[in-house]
Amino acid sequence: MEYRPGDIEPKWQAHWRKKETFRAEEKPDVDKYYVLDMFPYPSGAGLHVGHPLGYIASDIVARYHRHLGYQVLHPMGYDSFGLPAEQYAIQTGQHPAKTTEANIARYRQQLDQMGFSFDWSREVRTSDPNFYRWTQWIFLQLFESWYNCAHHRAESISTLLTHFRRHGSEGLQAFTTFEGQFTPQEWAAASPAEKEEILQHFRLAYRSESTVNWCPALGTVLANDEVKEGYSERGGHPVIQKKMMQWSLRVTAYADRLEAGLNTIDWPASIVEAQRNWIGRSEGARVYFDLPGREEKIEVFTTRPDTLFGVTFMVLAPEHPLVDQLTTAEYAATVKDYQEMAARRSERERMAEVKKVTGAFTGAYARHPFKDELLPIWIADYVLASYGTGAVMAVPAHDSRDWTFAKTFDLPLRQVVAGGDIEKAAHDAQEGKLEQSDFLNGLPVSQAIPKAIEALEAKGAGRGEVNYRLRDAIFGRQRYWGEPIPIYYDDGVPHPVRETHLPLELPDVDQYLPTETGEPPLARAERWHYHPDKGVVPPGEGYPLELTTMPGWAGSSWYDLRYMDPHNRTEPVGRGAQQYWQQVDLYLGGSEHATGHLIYTRFWHKFLKDRGYIEAEEPFKKLINQGMILGNSALVYRRKGENVLVSAGQVEDPQQYDRIHADVSLVNTSDELDVAAFRRWRDDLAGAEIIAEKDGSFKVLREVEKMSKSKYNVVNPDDIIAQYGADTLRMYEMFLGPLEQSKPWNTAGISGVHNFLRKTWRLFWQEDTWLVTEEKPSEKELKSLHQLIKKVTQDLKQYSFNTAVSAFMIAVKELSDLKCHKRAILEPLLVTLSPFAPHLSEELWEQLGYSGSIERVPFPAYEESYLQESTHAYPISFNGKVRFTHELDLSLDKKAVEEAVLGLEKTQKYLGDKPVRKVIVVPGKIVNIVQ
């Protein structure tokens, strides 16, 4: 029999499906292992060879753990709300649910033929009402919660109401933007609208007037992580700042826990760093500066309270609320001009003009807390309203931005930390001792900081504070294809939709565009009003419902939990399922979600834990970012302005040419283009003149780029599978290089892996002869096998799949050379191989006479005793490590012996008094020392 992947792969895929081989069950006495892939957005283009990379790796891990006896949860689903389906709907009028459905069917078919061991009975789709009812439910829990800083956790809003009734705002330690005070009596007397107004400052899901990233082209707001350098991440449209009433989530309440949790998880350093950066914790102090003749104070945040005596002026953000009150009549006009200029400048312009120093004097002064000195107050847009207090104490001698500002506007400098030349540049290093600083004089910076905070606190002029860069997450989107936010409005006051009315299903609309008046698409729905008893009703019978929908990351912030209990009708995840599966042990996906999905998910899990719905504080114990598989584009040179195509080897000055992407399927592995096919493919080039190489071939230029339809460099896994089979594709993708690394797809090497599988097959079959014997294996054969098992076991533990594939190749080659067809060797070999090449392993396992699946056969253990060299080598110990090496005859080379002895004398020192029995050398070098 020949190796025919085209026959055996569909056979086993059907078998697995029928027998539900990969169904995960909760067995309390069996250990669990939860391995999860980031679920895909089902795009219209289908999968390319880059998508399965992570799925293959996770599948290997899943199958390996089944061999180890774990209950493995390895699910898959779809992140099926999103912009592309909506934009397609806008263009064609096709309901996004329909396109999504079709795309999912295609994805499923592609995934199935890869032989993944997903438990499809647990599939989830974020756009499925049975799923998003719980996304809406979690939103309602956020709406009904506040953050109690005294208990370091979120609590039901009812505990807050109890506090208000009993104590008013007195003694409350809440994470809030509310700044007023009230008594229990005042609370009792307040109207529902007034009460809600206050509660909005406490709720973890709240509405506020805030500056948002508005993308006019997409007609929606975007979260900070969806904006890259002033352009939308999706589509690359310009983004401007706009004030709007918006739903937000109070993720900032969790800033400290999100930061602290990073130390408890096994994630790549780069992601941990990116999140640290994004959270942006900085320790420092809040300092109050009195304003002569006024009640208000200017509050600033600084990380360098030690430089307090170096302050020579104050700077407020142009939007700072105190600016208008402070500005004197004399400067009112210039300040107003400056404010208007600053407001006009978009985020992007500001970023482009970072070096440009602008500002305006307000005419007002603030008082230094420790000196009888008045500090001029300026406004400037280098101070951001959104960070800290929107105001800074300027220390031009020790902060480069303040320094530039002082130099531009001719403000004084005062050095208070020794070192540097402050006339040339700010001395911002945290080194040196304090001077001209009263009670701080002579202290090094590290000691001056706590001392300054102490003094500020004693005087009531400030306090130590930790500040975060993290902003609350804007949660509303002016789009159709997302989860409706389950809120209705009674006279402008938001109320939650009743839980029993969930899911609040997306209504049908005639078009998927915003309305002429700029309202979100949901405003087009005929029935989109709500009655607390009846649910969704026509207009006139209830209250208006919220028109915005949730952002793309809502469903993905908790989907890992739903897999644990996907069919639960009464809870997002049942207690038993949650307690058994706990958290994801291994999570695989791209690094592009570092500051989006991966932060929001951590936030939601912490919240759900606080409210007692789940047990794990962190969703993902270990995270691996698989690299991207890049396309290997083929470019054809065409002379500028002429219809002449020139082979790459004949091009002298590339400047004179345009480059046209050719479909990579028209190019062979030697970079030769099938010119005739290319002309048929691009009929505008049918009549082009061709200048070929001397040998008549036509060569293209290769370039590594992201895979994309428009670059014609997409390689479809279906084609690879049709030619070589899924097992070859799986092993080849693993063989390409380390999982985490990005690498270009190159089909050239695939024959090596395919040959390996055929060679494996030939250990069992020679044409139609079954070769397997019951003979006793030889030492050599056992050594090959156990070396393999050891290497693969180690590699699996380290997720080093490329080296594991190499180990298989070596072992199979050795066994072929030994003509080893012995059952005692081949059986464990197959089990070891089965996570990597499951179809082939299953098929041969069956032919070995087993009726059950190979899936649960225990993974073989290796034995060191088989691994020892039988000739010319023996174990030695050196520096406490055991190793095996060859013995060499010292008499071979006189020089080597001399050097060996020389080395021996030096080595003897740190070997102590243990006698050295033998020195092992190769000519000129000592290799090892035997004690």
Place this chain on the structure above:
RNA sequence: GCGGGUGUGGUGGAAUUGGUAGACACGCUAGAUUUAGGAUCUAGUGCCGCGAGGCGUGGGAGUUCGAGUCUCCCCACCCGCACCA
């Protein structure tokens, strides 16, 4: 500017974590075989040199009997954040 990462043959990449650098695979060269098929098998393949030999892990120093691996200083590229006080 700050932070993270990477640098090894013609190519993808190994190196038991300080012990003969280049495993494995692709590619290439030569040969064998076959009713040219993108098949199979054998040998060779880091660079320079006819050779003995020399040189080699981005560059330079250092520690060590011994460095791709550890330390310091540079260089290049990739990624993230960025007037964050």
